[in-house]
Structures are given as C-alpha cells and as structure tokens.
Amino acid sequence: RKEVEQDPGPFNVPEGATVAFNCTYSNSASQSFFWYRQDCRKEPKLLMSVYSSGNEDGRFTAQLNRASQYISLLIRDSKLSDSATYLCVVNMGVPVRAAGNKLTFGGGTRVLVKP
Amino acid sequence: GAGVSQSPSNKVTEKGKDVELRCDPISGHTALYWYRQRLGQGLEFLIYFQGNSAPDKSGLPSDRFSAERTGESVSTLTIQRTQQEDSAVYLCASSFRSGKYGYEQYFGPGTRLTVT
Numbered sequence: 001r002k003e004v005e006q007d008p009g010p011f012n013v014p015e016g017a018t019v020a021f022n023c024t025y026s027n028s029a030s031q032s033f034f035w036y037r038q039d040c041r042k043e044p045k046l047l048m049s050v051y052s053s054g055n056e057d058g059r060f061t062a063q064l065n066r067a068s069q070y071i072s073l074l075i076r077d078s079k080l081s082d083s084a085t086y087l088c089v090v091n092m093g094v095p096v097r098a099a100g101n102k103l104t105f106g107g108g109t110r111v112l113v114k115p
Numbered sequence: 116g117a118g119v120s121q122s123p124s125n126k127v128t129e130k131g132k133d134v135e136l137r138c139d140p141i142s143g144h145t146a147l148y149w150y151r152q153r154l155g156q157g158l159e160f161l162i163y164f165q166g167n168s169a170p171d172k173s174g175l176p177s178d179r180f181s182a183e184r185t186g187e188s189v190s191t192l193t194i195q196r197t198q199q200e201d202s203a204v205y206l207c208a209s210s211f212r213s214g215k216y217g218y219e220q221y222f223g224p225g226t227r228l229t230v231t
Contacts, residue, residue, distance in 0.1 A: 042224075043222040043223060043224050044222050045222070046220070046221065087157075102160060102163050102171060103148075103160075104160070105150075105157055105160075106157065
C-alpha cells in the first residue's frame with residue numbers, strides 16, 4: 001500500500017460545478033497535511049494547509065478525517081483556471097521543533113474544468 | 116520577496132557526463148529539499164537538509180547522486196556518470212517554521228535535465 005494514495009483522475013468538471021476528491025494516508029501518526037496544486041510543466045504551489053477542524057479558503061474547502069485517515073479537497077464554482085493536478089501531501093513523522101520535516105507526496109489528482 | 120531559485124533551468128548532457136544543479140532557497144529558510152519528477156510521474160524525494168543536522172539521504176537512488184549545502188544557503192545536487200533514466204525535472208524546495216504547521220514547502224521552478 002502506498003503511503004499517500006490519490007485517485008489519479010482525470011475528474012472532468014463542468015465550469016461552475018463542484019468537485020471533491022480524497023486522499024488516504026497510511027501512517028496514523030501523521031501530523032501535518034497540505035494540498036498543493038501543480039500546473040503542467042510547472043512546479044507545485046502550496047494551495048492550503050489542512051487544519052484538524054477543516055478549513056476554507058474562498059472556493060476551496062479542506063477536511064481532515066483522522067479516524068478514517070483521509071483528507072479531502074472540495075472546489076466550488078469551478079473555474080477554467082482550476083484545471084491542474086492537485087497533490088496531497090503528508091508529514092509522516094512526529095512533530096519536530098525544527099523548521100521542516102520530510103513530506104510524502106501523493107501521485108496527484110488531475111482536474112479538468114471544461115466550459 | 117524572492118522565491119526559491121534554481122539553475123540552470125534546462126540542461127542537456129551526454130550520457131556518462133557529470134552534472135551539477137544549483138538551488139538558492141528563500142532567505143531564512145533552514146530546511147531544503149531536493150525532489151525528482153519524471154515526465155507524467157509524481158514527486159520522488161531525494162534528500163533533505165535541516166540546519167546543521169546530518170542530511171536525510173534516504174531518497175538518493177544510487178551513489179552517483181550526491182548533494183551538499185553550505186550552511187543555510189545554497190545547495191548543489193551532483194549527478195555523476197549520468198544515465199538516460201536520470202532525465203527528469205529536479206525540484207528544490209525550502210521551508211521555515213511558522214506556527215504549528217511549519218512544514219510548508221515552497222518550490223523553485225526546477226531544472227529540466229535531459230540525458231542523451
């Protein structure tokens with residue numbers, strides 16, 4: 001089983017619709033969770049950090065379910081510019097006081113928003 | 116402010132040659148990471164530097180790969196005797212602790228390496 005698993009998609013979404021997808025992780029001790037967005041032939045860019053109570057940033061909502069070990073991303077009112085690959089990222093280690101720790105990236109979920 | 120920068124942006128080399136890739140992290144970021152991404156694939160962790168601690172080299176695929184970092188600044192990734200399977204985009208990221216969730220990594224634009 002992969003440490004971080006995502007449905008590769010693609011999710012074909014009509015413009016204006018809502019799309020949601022999950023990511024499962026294997027290590028129950030994981031502490032930090034993120035969603036990154038990667039456009040074709042570009043570097044990943046941080047979209048959202050995922051907080052334990054779930055959080056919202058504009059049209060994007062992230063949720064964490066520790067009991068079932070998954071995080072989700074929901075995009076409302078999809079725009080053409082939302083077309084990208086969304087990477088689920090998990091810090092598998094215990095919390096450290098240092099500035100960083102190794103993150104594990106999922107393979108990404110491809111989203112295509114169409115007019 | 117300035118983000119993570121990498122050079123060169125593109126590198127074409129002949130099989131068997133050595134290459135050196137450079138990463139300048141965001142100023143003040145103490146952690147630095149190297150990843151590899153083959154075409155159409157996910158990110159593959161290579162190595163991680165954290166301050167003055169020993170680097171985590173667990174992702175380096177072979178002894179042809181090595182990396183160094185000078186203090187908390189520039190890092191170089193060296194690939195010796197390049198092979199065609201080394202062709203990929205090499206991404207560098209850096210991070211700085213910010214509150215409880217201080218592992219947010221910020222990526223450079225990558226170096227696209229093509230081994231012919």
